[in-house]
Amino acid sequence: MRVQVAIVGGGPAGHLLGQLLYKAGIDAVVLEQRSQDYVLGRIRAGVLEQGTTDLLTEIGVGARLQREGLVHGGVGLGFAGSHHRIDLHGLTGKNVTVYGQTEVTRDLMDARSGAGLGTVYEAENVTLHDFDTAHPRVTYTKDGTTFEVHCDFIAGCDGYHGVSRASVPADALRTYERVYPFGWLGVLSETPPVSEELIYANHERGFALCSMRSHTRSRYYVQCSLDDKVEKWSDDAFWDELRSRLAPEFAEALVTGPSIEKSMAPLRSFVAEPMRFGRLFLAGDAAHIVPPTGAKGLNLAVSDVRYLSRALAEFYGGSEAGINNYSDTCLRRVWKAVRFSWWFTSLMHKFPDDSGFGPKTQAAELDYLVHSQAASTALAENYVGLPF
Ligand code: RFL
Ligand code: PHB
DSSP, rough: BBEEEEEEESSSSHHHHHHHHHHHOOEEEOOOSSOHHHHHOOOOOOEEEEHHHHHHTTTTTTHHHHOOOEEESSSEEEEEEEEEEEOOHHHHHHOEEEEEHHHHHHHHHHHHHHHOEEEEOOEEEOOOOOOOOSSEEEEETTTTTTEEESEEEEEEOOTTTOOOHHHHHHGOOOEEEEEEEEEEEEESSSSSOOSSOOOEOOOOOOOOOESSSSSSEEEEEEOOOTTHHHHHHHHHHHHHHHHHHHHHHHHHHHHHOOOOEEEEEEEEEEEEEEEEEEEEEEEEGGTTTGGGGGGGGHHHHHHHHHHHHHHHHHTTTOOOHHHHHHHHHHHHOOOOHHHHHHHHHHHHHHOOTTSSSSHHHHHHHHHHOOOOOHHHHHHHHHEEEOOO
């Protein structure tokens, strides 16, 4: 097979890139190691920046998002037993939209198959070759047969554990990492959300987050320890722990029910630089990870592939400037989201073995944050998303 771009990974980054390239008249194939159902079964992000929803709408995959997405003009912060609203729209003129990553990916997959574009699911042993030359190749195995894709470029959209970043010689990469001493335990339930807007809660027992997928489906998280096991958390234990971390009016209003998904995720910040090696480009979680507190991971994947699709369109239009600047352009935005996600994580979580200095400075900062318009605006501006 011969295509202009081989996209490794069929998560949101890979599928969005496929749609952007299609719109630009550039042909691509998506190679995904898992089944379609597996990819759609992963419950992850819930909050889309306005730039993300605008882009999805612009490229023709926003119809269901416009119908079903919940537009939020504010976000709640809970601490010291009380609730404070940050007026995102009033402070920035922008909103965020609650619409699950699963739904974004499904809409992109539907658009791709509707246009008759190629995606190979359950592609095994995906291997990248010769991306330091002008003639890269990707090989993979499907149903026992090995296939070869000849291309001009490879886009590594295969997430943190993917093969793309791992194919780059170690001495060509510089990585930056911070591992946090806690994780998140998440529950999805067929219950009405406790609040119309998200609530991020700082509590002496640990962080909690109240989110949602619709008016009838809630997504909640509590900070847990890294050696916790999902099996150890009954639904009742989860609801009790969540309730204990919320301000009284929300603790009382919380509607509980059986969990339909329960999972744990460790928290990490990670950046690999640069994001381009010859004719291989890394995008999304393949290049960087942020802790989910700022709701930035998926949105960063979106801005990366937006920059990449523009750069590739410029290349086929006769200029290499875009591909030469790709890494620097992405990383300028990536590091700002990494900083914001690290800051918000540090502000909202309980750190083990803290002498008391940490909680005191968190309390002072939270008090400042909700009473200073400058501080609230800085939070709001980052939360709704910096421009791209
Ligand atoms: P993905 O989603 O990991 O997709 C990568 C795809 O590549 C495939 N793959 C391979 N394919 C072929 N060959 C190989 N060798 C391969 N290895 C892997 C995988 O099967 C997969 O299908 O990366 P992508 O596309 O870059 O998307 C990134 C986002 O998934 C991620 O940043 C977000 O989910 C992060 N995130 C959030 N982001 C937000 O913007 N807003 C949020 O509200 C938000 N909440 C979250 C989150 C992540 C969470 N977890 C579980 C870490 C909440 C949580 C709990
Ligand atoms: C979610 O709804 O899954 C979600 C929302 C906000 C975050 C992280 C996750 O910061």
